[in-house]
Amino acid sequence: MMAWLSINFHALAATLRKLAGSPLSSFFSICVIGIALSLPTGIFVLLQNIETLSGNFTGSPQISLFLSKDAGSAEVSEIEKRLKGNPGVDHFRFVPKEEALGEFRKDAEFSDVVTSLSQNPLPDAFVVFARENSAKNLENLHQEMLKWPKVAHVQLDSNWARKLDSFLKLGHVATSILAVLLGFALIFITFNTIRLQILTQKDEIEVAKLIGATNTFIRRPFLYLGALQGLAGGIAAWGIIAAGLHFMNGAIQELAELYSTRFILANLGIRESLLLFFLSACLGWLGAWLSVSRHLWQLDSGSQ
Amino acid sequence: MISFQAVGKRYPGGFDALKNITFSIERGEMVFIAGHSGAGKSTLLKLVAAIERPTSGSILVRDQNLGRMKRSAVPYLRRNFGLVFQDHKLLFNRTVFENVFLPLQIGAFDPREAGSRVRAALDKVGLLGREHAYPVELSGGEQQRLCIARAIVNRPAILIADEPTGNLDAEYSGIIMDMFKSFNQVGVTLLVSTHDEAMLRKLRPRVITLHQGELAP
Numbered sequence: 001m002m003a004w005l006s007i008n009f010h011a012l013a014a015t016l017r018k019l020a021g022s023p024l025s026s027f028f029s030i031c032v033i034g035i036a037l038s039l040p041t042g043i044f045v046l047l048q049n050i051e052t053l054s055g056n057f058t059g060s061p062q063i064s065l066f067l068s069k070d071a072g073s074a075e076v077s078e079i080e081k082r083l084k085g086n087p088g089v090d091h092f093r094f095v096p097k098e099e100a101l102g103e104f105r106k107d108a109e110f111s112d113v114v115t116s117l118s119q120n121p122l123p124d125a126f127v128v129f130a131r132e133n134s135a136k137n138l139e140n141l142h143q144e145m146l147k148w149p150k151v152a153h154v155q156l157d158s159n160w161a162r163k164l165d166s167f168l169k170l171g172h173v174a175t176s177i178l179a180v181l182l183g184f185a186l187i188f189i190t191f192n193t194i195r196l197q198i199l200t201q202k203d204e205i206e207v208a209k210l211i212g213a214t215n216t217f218i219r220r221p222f223l224y225l226g227a228l229q230g231l232a233g234g235i236a237a238w239g240i241i242a243a244g245l246h247f248m249n250g251a252i253q254e255l256a257e258l259y260s261t262r263f264i265l266a267n268l269g270i271r272e273s274l275l276l277f278f279l280s281a282c283l284g285w286l287g288a289w290l291s292v293s294r295h296l297w298q299l300d301s302g303s304q
Numbered sequence: 305m306i307s308f309q310a311v312g313k314r315y316p317g318g319f320d321a322l323k324n325i326t327f328s329i330e331r332g333e334m335v336f337i338a339g340h341s342g343a344g345k346s347t348l349l350k351l352v353a354a355i356e357r358p359t360s361g362s363i364l365v366r367d368q369n370l371g372r373m374k375r376s377a378v379p380y381l382r383r384n385f386g387l388v389f390q391d392h393k394l395l396f397n398r399t400v401f402e403n404v405f406l407p408l409q410i411g412a413f414d415p416r417e418a419g420s421r422v423r424a425a426l427d428k429v430g431l432l433g434r435e436h437a438y439p440v441e442l443s444g445g446e447q448q449r450l451c452i453a454r455a456i457v458n459r460p461a462i463l464i465a466d467e468p469t470g471n472l473d474a475e476y477s478g479i480i481m482d483m484f485k486s487f488n489q490v491g492v493t494l495l496v497s498t499h500d501e502a503m504l505r506k507l508r509p510r511v512i513t514l515h516q517g518e519l520a521p
Contacts, residue, residue, distance in 0.1 A: 024509040207393050210355065212382035213410040300375060
């Protein structure tokens, strides 16, 4: 156990010495990995933020039910009765045409237009909140309401949210593809930097093999190097995203104030951050493993 | 300990470095391999240390058939050997101490004991005061002794040395041969290649002479 610890400790120390021994090239490698990783991760963060933002709206999809203009109070109470009796409806609000017009009148932009009108062009309407927000339930309600008397138009206000949802899904797929591609890039980058490191230590590897080092022993410090480099790249990516969000939030706050809402982009949560670090370390490890194994394989096949 | 049975080694390209070599070496023997350069001395030592594999015949080292040995088993076989190379193969970015420490590190030796082992090995070759020096600071003879210290730190059963006195003057050669004799006296099997006739006349060991890849009568 002591010996095993000592071996790993020595390997780790040697790795850190190597990283510190060529600070500039280590820094550049880490930056390249960081930039490569920050791309898919950054897009993922943005998508997550859009999701939380749209979640605020999609929470309770509304159905707007417009009556035809010749509908009288009898028809209104008939519709009211049907809405009350419908199990798919949670609650609803009647918006008489006078109230709708009043809303417009309050709006500075429309008040001139409204006052110039000789009669109210708006119909009576109901705003209906569904009990269940599943697409199927909403669609059923929509179809049923269309069949009711004196109903001119039924608008499903959740349509845009559903469209956004499918766009987000598309975005997730695209990000996943990008993440896989750049994950490969990370492996290749590590493969190459480790290969260069191996070339500078060819003699050490040769001597170690001659005096009885197993391939595992020879691989170990390079695996540490690959994993550490990957991990540092992951941390760099996290830093790049944090800095990017910081600058974007400044601009977004101004924008949000114009819309009189409050919204800031959130960074990766702890679990996602740890996952990012873990994955980047694993990919670095894999790249290093491939690199050393290839070198060892060449050594072995060359000595026969 | 070591036995060759009709061993041949043909390199890619058709050159026969060794042809039909048969001999055996018992535990605790001191055997010299003599012959002109190009006679196959280095190839023979490489075959013993499983650095190369024979193309015909069989080699047994400690009852293991090297020709059929799995690649993954080779490192453990090598830990029975101390190897002294003609070109030393020292690591120039490591100190004298670290160079000798390397085999212990590879063999997962208890780190608390390793330090005294390394110093004992350096003491035997007369380099105890130079632990913190780097190999470039050493003379050719000292580098050879450092290489020997690295070979013996593991207390190997078999010491294999390829032209250990090749580039050294007579005085240094004498010192190194005395060392080898003392290792042999504590039971280490020695296999040394040399083209130094004077050395052979002085030590009168058992000699295997190679001539153009074959055993000379």
